Amino acid sequence: xxxxxxxxxxxxxxxxxxxxxxxxxxxxxxxxxxxxxxxxxxxxxxxxxxxxxxxxxxxxxxxxxxxxxxxxxxxxxxxxxxxxxxxxxxxxxxxxxx
Numbered sequence: 001x002x003x004x005x006x007x008x009x010x011x012x013x014x015x016x017x018x019x020x021x022x023x024x025x026x027x028x029x030x031x032x033x034x035x036x037x038x039x040x041x042x043x044x045x046x047x048x049x050x051x052x053x054x055x056x057x058x059x060x061x062x063x064x065x066x067x068x069x070x071x072x073x074x075x076x077x078x079x080x081x082x083x084x085x086x087x088x089x090x091x092x093x094x095x096x097x098x
Contacts, residue, residue, distance in 0.1 A: 023082040
């Protein structure tokens with residue numbers, strides 16, 4: 001039997017997951033920097049697969065890792081702010097804020 005608290009937490013986590021997914025989709029389709037980073041990452045991925053020399057591959061991997069960290073940081077910042085906005089909106093909808 002599922003406890004009410006567990007069921008509530010599951011629903012909340014599912015809602016948060018869906019809100020994060022929607023926020024990331026909006027970010028990745030509308031932010032020029034994010035779009036450019038994703039394109040460069042895709043290009044680097046192709047180059048890495050095609051590279052035959054170790055030194056070239058290492059340099060490409062370094063750039064790829066650097067870009068993934070940059071992208072991750074941008075996504076985390078966006079999600080943090082969007083989460084705060086979603087929280088305020090929820091509290092307004094529930095009547096806890098006016």
